[in-house]
Amino acid sequence: MPEQLTAPAPTTEKPEPDAPPQTVRLQPTKGFSRVLAPRELWRYRDLAFQLAARDVTIRYRQTFFGAAWAILQPVALMIVFAIIGAAAGISSDGLPRGLFGLAALVPWTFFASAFLLGSESLVLNQALVAKIYFPRIFIPAAVVAAGCFDLVISTTLLIVIVFIYGLANGMLLSAATLTLPFLAAIAVMTALGAGTALSAVNVRYRDVRYIVPFATQMWFFLTPVFYPNSSLSEPLRTLSAINPMVGVVEGFRWALLDGGGHAPLTLMAISAASAALLLVGALAYFDRVERSFADLI
Amino acid sequence: MSYTAIQAEELGKSYRLGLSAAYGSLRESISEGMRKAVGRGRGPVETTRRDVLWALRDVSFSIESGEAIGLIGHNGAGKSTLLKLLSRIVEPTEGWAEVTGRVGSLLEVGTGFHPELTGRENVFLNGAILGMRRAEIRSRFDEIVEFASMERFLDTPVKRYSSGMQVRLAFAVAAHLEPEILLVDEVLAVGDAAFQRKSLAKMAEVARAGSTVVFVSHNLATIQALCERAILLEQGKVIADAPVEEAVSGYLRSLERAATTDLLDRPDRDGRAWRTSQVRRIGIYDGESGEADVIIGGRSAKIVLEVTKVLPMMECQVTILNNLGTPIVTFDSELSAPTDRRDGELGERIECEIESLPLVPGRYRIDFVLKGSQEIQDGLQAAAFFDVEPGIVDGRPIAPAGADGDISLRHSWHLPA
Numbered sequence: 201m202p203e204q205l206t207a208p209a210p211t212t213e214k215p216e217p218d219a220p221p222q223t224v225r226l227q228p229t230k231g232f233s234r235v236l237a238p239r240e241l242w243r244y245r246d247l248a249f250q251l252a253a254r255d256v257t258i259r260y261r262q263t264f265f266g267a268a269w270a271i272l273q274p275v276a277l278m279i280v281f282a283i284i285g286a287a288a289g290i291s292s293d294g295l296p297r298g299l300f301g302l303a304a305l306v307p308w309t310f311f312a313s314a315f316l317l318g319s320e321s322l323v324l325n326q327a328l329v330a331k332i333y334f335p336r337i338f339i340p341a342a343v344v345a346a347g348c349f350d351l352v353i354s355t356t357l358l359i360v361i362v363f364i365y366g367l368a369n370g371m372l373l374s375a376a377t378l379t380l381p382f383l384a385a386i387a388v389m390t391a392l393g394a395g396t397a398l399s400a401v402n403v404r405y406r407d408v409r410y411i412v413p414f415a416t417q418m419w420f421f422l423t424p425v426f427y428p429n430s431s432l433s434e435p436l437r438t439l440s441a442i443n444p445m446v447g448v449v450e451g452f453r454w455a456l457l458d459g460g461g462h463a464p465l466t467l468m469a470i471s472a473a474s475a476a477l478l479l480v481g482a483l484a485y486f487d488r489v490e491r492s493f494a495d496l497i
Numbered sequence: 498m499s500y501t502a503i504q505a506e507e508l509g510k511s512y513r514l515g516l517s518a519a520y521g522s523l524r525e526s527i528s529e530g531m532r533k534a535v536g537r538g539r540g541p542v543e544t545t546r547r548d549v550l551w552a553l554r555d556v557s558f559s560i561e562s563g564e565a566i567g568l569i570g571h572n573g574a575g576k577s578t579l580l581k582l583l584s585r586i587v588e589p590t591e592g593w594a595e596v597t598g599r600v601g602s603l604l605e606v607g608t609g610f611h612p613e614l615t616g617r618e619n620v621f622l623n624g625a626i627l628g629m630r631r632a633e634i635r636s637r638f639d640e641i642v643e644f645a646s647m648e649r650f651l652d653t654p655v656k657r658y659s660s661g662m663q664v665r666l667a668f669a670v671a672a673h674l675e676p677e678i679l680l681v682d683e684v685l686a687v688g689d690a691a692f693q694r695k696s697l698a699k700m701a702e703v704a705r706a707g708s709t710v711v712f713v714s715h716n717l718a719t720i721q722a723l724c725e726r727a728i729l730l731e732q733g734k735v736i737a738d739a740p741v742e743e744a745v746s747g748y749l750r751s752l753e754r755a756a757t758t759d760l761l762d763r764p765d766r767d768g769r770a771w772r773t774s775q776v777r778r779i780g781i782y783d784g785e786s787g788e789a790d791v792i793i794g795g796r797s798a799k800i801v802l803e804v805t806k807v808l809p810m811m812e813c814q815v816t817i818l819n820n821l822g823t824p825i826v827t828f829d830s831e832l833s834a835p836t837d838r839r840d841g842e843l844g845e846r847i848e849c850e851i852e853s854l855p856l857v858p859g860r861y862r863i864d865f866v867l868k869g870s871q872e873i874q875d876g877l878q879a880a881a882f883f884d885v886e887p888g889i890v891d892g893r894p895i896a897p898a899g900a901d902g903d904i905s906l907r908h909s910w911h912l913p914a
């Protein structure tokens with residue numbers, strides 16, 4: 201969609217009421233336009249906020265457990281994994297098996313749900329896309345933002361659980377815990393990248409509806425959630441970090457459970473770079489196809 | 498101080514027709530891509546040119562700030578496409594436009610209302626969607642709620658509202674938008690009459706307050722009331738850009754011209770793209786003389802439609818409108834009565850018998866919607882025109898042409914002697 205602001209003067213934060221109104225030129229665009237137009241995103245910030253607020257609000261409305269679902273889901277899975285893992289003799293890197301699973305499941309659950317909801321978001325908001333103009337990136341971004349709200353809750357509870365466990369077992373949280381926001385940021389970039397790209401594909405090809413659940417499952421097996429990354433042999437062990445969730449999951453474990461141990465810095469660095477690349481690629485793709493959304497949706 | 502609010506130069510928008518162009522599954526695209534690669538552009542590639550529809554082409558105009566402009570034209574003439582272009586929802590295929598000022602577009606009432614959110618939450622969400630700042634919404638919140646008159650339901654989820662309440666709240670939000678340019682697409686045709694009047698008054702107020710208004714409506718009376726100037730579109734092109742009276746009469750002429758062409762040739766119809774039944778012919782006949790297209794006011798009349806195919810559960814809705822597009826009366830077979838019947842003898846005909854059509858003399862038009870197999874099959878505005886000659890209702894002459902109102906009713910007076 202056309203998005204070239206021809207007003208040459210830099211806009212001030214709050215335009216004076218009698219300042220000449222801004223002119224927007226509408227024309228067929230070539231190349232990149234909107235996502236790389238931060239001024240436009242800033243202009244619609246209130247809408248971005250309202251959409252995110254909506255997605256947070258409706259997430260648990262009319263549910264009994266409410267936001268507790270953010271931690272109930274990973275905890276339920278953790279119990280299953282702990283039982284199966286012990287029975288099958290899967291290594292947990294010498295860490296307490298339950299926490300080994302939970303530390304990975306918290307970021308994974310965030311990612312899986314943000315990815316799924318993100319990829320559906322544009323199609324679910326058809327009416328908005330077809331009837332109103334605003335930077336469309338806000339729709340998948342709002343879903344991921346609402347997921348972040350959950351992630352903060354579940355991570356906080358995770359820290360509390362680890363802390364209580366540590367009190368009983370003489371295992372203390374280390375300074376490594378402070379890297380959690382950075383690790384969470386990798387997970388957010390990954391979810392935003394994957395969700396944004398597939399939401400855009402979904403506008404044109406509804407095949408995405410069938411691909412995403414299946415892709416999430418594959419992704420899950422490629423991520424060391426119920427097995428440790430150390431069970432892979434080199435070079436696969438390091439290369440696997442191209443999947444950004446590998447660095448996130450291993451990083452979460454290290455930050456919370458193994459702070460004294462060897463930091464998986466290489467994994468984290470590769471994953472961070474990979475997530476950033478995914479996000480940039482996804483935004484560029486989104487930007488290219490955004491202009492045709494209203495025609496196709 | 499006035500400036501050019503909207504300047505459009507040779508604006509054009511094309512769409513690719515056909516299901517695969519718009520939706521299509523990945524498989525279709527892949528196989529299409531392979532065919533192109535292997536066949537070097539043989540075969541289906543040639544068809545693509547034919548499948549392009551120009552919804553709008555070579556559209557140029559200029560609108561000064563503070564002007565109120567009506568966009569008129571048949572269905573499919575490109576009015577809605579033009580509004581979507583100007584509000585930046587879709588991108589032009591060619592040409593350009595410059596829009597100066599904050600744009601508020603109302604292409605639909607209540608876009609973005611979320612059923613799970615409460616009225617209060619939806620006011621904020623919808624306000625933001627329409628482009629209002631949060632502070633703005635907060636400062637006008639009470640006004641909005643009062644306009645919609647629903648203080649009591651503010652904290653109830655909108656899904657428990659009646660549809661009328663939803664529309665009222667949605668319009669209340671929209672009405673408090675204060676854009677420099679307001680683009681409106683016939684959203685006023687919602688709600689009860691009192692609310693419509695309130696909405697219309699609000700629109701006029703916005704226009705008077707100096708905003709630029711571009712307004713799409715089929716109701717020419719509304720257009721004439723609100724706008725000084727109108728742009729008439731026909732098949733994606735500007736036919737007239739003139740003072741409202743002139744543009745409106747141009748539109749009326751084009752409606753009449755369209756009505757004389759064979760109905761099946763009309764491109765401006767509603768309904769599914771792959772209709773299975775269409776209306777081939779429609780006519781209105783005087784019940785006594787049997788004469789077509791001329792009715793004596795107050796006499797019985799019969800509207801006859803011929804369809805191309807008889808489907809199960811056929812239903813039909815016919816509306817008579819006055820010369821300015823104000824609907825006078827609707828006959829709807831879905832609101833059934835004991836006198837209705839389904840009759841195999843009719844063949845492909847649908848008939849509506851009217852005991853008395855007490856219209857004021859003048860020219861009227863007929864719109865219809867045809868349903869069958871529980872779907873809308875066909876619909877046309879201005880499918881036919883007819884004249885009403887002076888007549889009598891229950892012994893009393895019908896008011897002459899030009900009187901207030903369009904119909905007469907049986908009545909009697911009791912006056913002091």
